[in-house]
Amino acid sequence: VKRTLIIVAHGSRRQASNDEISELAKKVMKFANGNYDEVMCAYLEIASPSIPQAIEQCIDNNANSEELEITILPYFLAAGRHVTEDIPHEVDRVSRPLNNVNICIKPHIGSAENMAETILAISR
Amino acid sequence: VKRTLIIVAHGSRRQASNDEISELAKKVMKFANGNYDEVMCAYLEIASPSIPQAIEQCIDNNANSEELEITILPYFLAAGRHVTEDIPHEVDRVSRPLNNVNICIKPHIGSAENMAETILAISR
Numbered sequence: 001v002k003r004t005l006i007i008v009a010h011g012s013r014r015q016a017s018n019d020e021i022s023e024l025a026k027k028v029m030k031f032a033n034g035n036y037d038e039v040m041c042a043y044l045e046i047a048s049p050s051i052p053q054a055i056e057q058c059i060d061n062n063a064n065s066e067e068l069e070i071t072i073l074p075y076f077l078a079a080g081r082h083v084t085e086d087i088p089h090e091v092d093r094v095s096r097p098l099n100n101v102n103i104c105i106k107p108h109i110g111s112a113e114n115m116a117e118t119i120l121a122i123s124r
Numbered sequence: 125v126k127r128t129l130i131i132v133a134h135g136s137r138r139q140a141s142n143d144e145i146s147e148l149a150k151k152v153m154k155f156a157n158g159n160y161d162e163v164m165c166a167y168l169e170i171a172s173p174s175i176p177q178a179i180e181q182c183i184d185n186n187a188n189s190e191e192l193e194i195t196i197l198p199y200f201l202a203a204g205r206h207v208t209e210d211i212p213h214e215v216d217r218v219s220r221p222l223n224n225v226n227i228c229i230k231p232h233i234g235s236a237e238n239m240a241e242t243i244l245a246i247s248r
Contacts, residue, residue, distance in 0.1 A: 005247055009201070017202040020234065027240040035244060073247045077133070077201060077233075078141040109201075110144065112246045114238070116151040120159065122236045123129055123197045 002065040004038040004058045008051060008087055009075045011043030018047045021075065036071075044086055051090035055103070059096045070103045077110035126189040128162040128182045132175060132211060133199045135167030142171045145199065160195075168210055175214035179227070183220045194227045201234035 005028065009021040021041045029039040038061070042054035049057065055070060062068045072091060074083045091103060112118075129152065133145040145165045153163040162185070166178035173181065179194060186192045196215060198207045215227060236242075 005243075007243060012202060012204060014202075014204055017204050020202055024239060024243075028243050031240045031244055035248070071247050073243055075201060075243075077199060078136060078138075078144055080136060080138055080141050106247050109239075109243065109246060112242045114242055114245065115148060115233075116155045118236045118238055118242060119129075119131060119148070119152050119197055119199070119233065120155060121238065122233060123195050123230045124159070 001067045001069055002038075002062045003036045003069045003071070004040060004062070005032070005036045005071045005073060006051070006054050006058070007039065007041045007073050007075050009041065009043055010082065011045045011047035013046060018043065024075075044082055044090065051087065052093045052095065055091070055094045056096050059094075059101060066100060068101045070101065072103065072105045074105070074108040076108045079108055079111070083108045125191045125193055126162075126186045127160045127193045127195070128164060128186070129156070129160045129195045129197060130175070130178050130182070131163065131165045131197050131199050133165065133167055134206065135169045135171035137170055142167065148199075168206055168214065175211065176217045176219065179215065179218045180220050183218075183225060190224060192225045194225065196227065196229045198229070198232040200232045203232055203235070207232045 007025050012018055025039045025041040040054050042049050042051045058070055074087050076083050131149050136142055149163045149165040156163060164178050166173050166175045182194055198211050200207050
């Protein structure tokens, strides 16, 4: 099984904000420790790749793999419409056949167990 | 010295999103372990209290304290205009006298050291 994590951010007109996400994806890959073969990022709006583009790229990259697991991580602080409706809708727009591809959407980052500790750490 | 942490979120038309922040503030207070006497939240837009309202409330609450330290934590994932310009601007709108009040704006939550680990933890 090949495992890919796609970090989905909102997307910004500021290139620096989008770059923050791709840098973060690289950092996550460094810490992934065998949990993922690949870490990508995608943007819900404005920037590219879009969510379907990233998923299609990932499927193309792994055309020779027997099985592919794609994990979508909504990099959003609140469970608003973007998280509950727009991201699942974008995932459904993928135009590749999905045999042997398993796509799973995880909870948004704002619901992470350790967010309170993270706030305390950065506010020190 | 009295220490207050104010978590500043964007603010949403969805009450549930704003409630997520006030719940988070309570959780942070629980973990604060003496680092803060009080944890509040404020919203840059749409919801209340606004940033100046929260700071003024905090100053009123601590009117009898010799010294007050207010830490502002921008609960934003990217360092966009909201973080770099709008939050400092809102802090400057406080209408109480600031003698013996020290206000410090921390980096945005998206720049937290452990964000990569948090992503890996929630995507498992």
